[in-house]
Amino acid sequence: MAAGDFPGVSAQSWVPLLIGTALPARPFASGAGLVELLATAGYAAGATRVGLSRLCADGSLERRRDGRQTSYRLGRQMAETVASVGGRVESFGRSVGWDGSWTIVLASVPDELRSTRRRMKSALAYLGFGRLRETAWVAARACENEVSDLVESLDLAGLVDVFVGRPSALADVDAILHRCWDLGSLTQRYGAFVARFAPLRAAGARDALTQPDALRWWMRLTHDYRELVYRDPELPPEFLPAEARALREQVVDTYAMVHGGLDGHATAQVRRALGID
Template identity: 30%
Template sequence: MAGPFDIEEIYPDGGDQPLRLPRRQVGNSSQGVTVTLLADYTVRTRAVLPSAALVALLSEMGVTPAGARTAISRLARRGVLEGSRQGRHSSYRLSRVAAANLSAGGNWIVASTTSATAWDGRWTIVAFSLPQDRSTQRRALRGQLRWLGYAPLYDGLWISPYELTPLARAQLDQLTDGAVTVFRGEQVPVAAAGHRAPIDAWDVAAIDRHYQDFLHRWTPLAPRVRAGQVDGAAAVRARTEVMDTFRRFPILDPRLPLELLPAGWLREPARELFAAVYDGLAAPAEQHVRAVVARFTDRATTGIRAHSTADLLAGVRDDADAKGR
């Protein structure tokens, strides 16, 4: 099973242009924090923010000014950000492709943890074989399978309790050149020693510990959020951190069937706690981001808009796209 920080890309690739979102590392990387910050407040509008404002906001989250500027520059080279200049002042916004990816990713994060899809007792098996000299392609395929909710039961044999969607099939075709076979069927129990059940492809005990750690970390904050006692930079930082932590759960626990899991599985309590913190801090966090940005620009800050988990589930889209422009 992959640990929560082994994920090469937490969001799907897509769009008409090359795009490389930052890798997820142990702790919060400066690029990851930058992407989360921009996604949380500008993914709908792709608002342009002064680089000085971004540096100030990132500094409040523990990123050094030098680290913030480096992160912004690297994200621009990756195609995640688009830059512009007015005199000596630079500004940045999410690229259209990045905004679309982040919107899809936000929907996936919430939808994948909202409820378990009814399971028909069958498994989808993806078997592939790639030569040793195609290691880059093999890593890309494994990363894509992880994102699709698959786990390796054996080397080269990955499984999921749910059907392979047409989009997923197309993505696998692009990565394998046909060196893949997909089956769907029920497990046939055998009494042989060393028998391995499909659910063993996931380290259920480790996933449970991650849920427990999440609940332990964020439960004490929830009453303060409900009482309106968290605002300013603290609200932005907490909202960014809770998203940066929670978004790993759909990879760790891709809606595994509850009938295969221990009683009292913590997926739902974790999702409810995430929503309580993330949604509860939306208004004060948005207010603070607007205030910081206003210090560095004469433009109106109406393009800065926090969204809720309900917005993510419904699908947060670029306003220009939504209006057909």
Template identity: 30%
Template sequence: MPNIAPTPRTGRHAPYAVRVTSLDPTPRPQSLMLNFFGIHVLGRDTALSAGSVIDVFARVGVTEEAVRSTLSRMVGRGLLERHRRGRRMYFALTPRAVTVLRDGHDRVWRTGAVNRDWDGQWTLVGFSLPESWRRERHDLRSRLTWGGFGPLQNGLWVAPGVVDVAALLGDLSLDAHLRVFRGTVLAPTEARQVMESAFDTAATADRYRAFLDRWDRPGAIGADPLGEQLLLHTDWLDLVRADPRLPAEHLPADWPAIRAERLFQTLARRCATAARAEAERVLDTVPAPDPSTSS
């Protein structure tokens, strides 16, 4: 992609939730839309017409109604800007969407799915919120999950490596309720125990196996490289967004993320040139207007 090059685990941007689940047969339209704009708009200062997006999404089974509804919701969430040119409506990325997509690009192409360079450090976040703060509690947990944290015990979450917690959580206005630490485990605690307590490694492995089951087959990239590229990148980015990147030295030697990442990179290269040529043929684009002209 960018289906959203290497950012270390430090300084991750704040999350703007996309799909973070097991591999679905049909990804949600917003996941597809973000990835589509990441591939074909990010870094190009371009706006796409709604009509051409509708035509491309029909290739992956998304209806015109779903496309129009998704575009409208993403405008409402501050991820896209709407611009009219005559009778046609065009959509461009907002600065917020650019942040999201660059973060995803970094996770895919630079950080990677396999953490082979862990230095033994853990970042910990402790918190205590009033019981009545259900929304704040939900937002905090969602943000921590996005940042690669898992719940070690009640009110204490942990992530491998160095995570910029101020960047990750700063806009939630919960600083007074947070305690942030960094350190290493000491005997009798072992890193594997921390991983087993805080992270569902079996579920993570199952998601990578589902990706392999779906894409490791003859003809995975075939007659429609543009549509297949979109599905491939969406599946992979959703995987790496949900993966806390646990240290490889404490995972099984046959950890499925290793093979899945090689497969993704091979297929992504295989379809890139043909998909780019098809996009240039079918996409209706204009230079992205100044945001002050948005309607």
């Protein structure tokens, strides 16, 4: 059983996760250790070094040189981002009940701010919003504070309006759900995740892995689950098709079991390689 490669996933995208195993502390981590770990996952040393340079250039990493040795740590903003993503991963699928509220965002961002508009759309998708109209997004939960933080961070005051409420009796909620989100694709993603990782639910299967394989499987599990969480609108269970509802529960349970069995040894291996024990 092989974890497989990571098509489309750059070496630099792994660096915050690997160094982030030390959070909430922000120690400097060995650059050579990062190269070694990512080589285990199939990344060339050159690709890792290029990724590290790019992360330093955009402020995501801070670099320190000591003779011929180079080490890195997360910038403060990146550390906050990694911690935020980790929090969402841990809370995913653990429903605390829905009060029936929806959040609607109306945004008119001009073309001269198109890069900001792209970032806004990506952030709204991460918050669970679906696109209802050209300039309207909707989420099936109350999240005014999160949108307010987003508007402030992107300096979009005056360009975005936010409303929280409930659909009227005239609204076709089922049509809205299918217009805003691809529920069939959501179901397929749940099923693919369960099929890939179900064999590792058994402790014997995990214990049989070599140390490099265990690390690769931990990375694969972490990547696939975070990608799923990132793209998931976290709709209330009553809005999901029956199959998707059952599969989402299996996804959360499978992740918890497999991650719980792999995480301790994998993170210890990462921290040793990076010199952040």
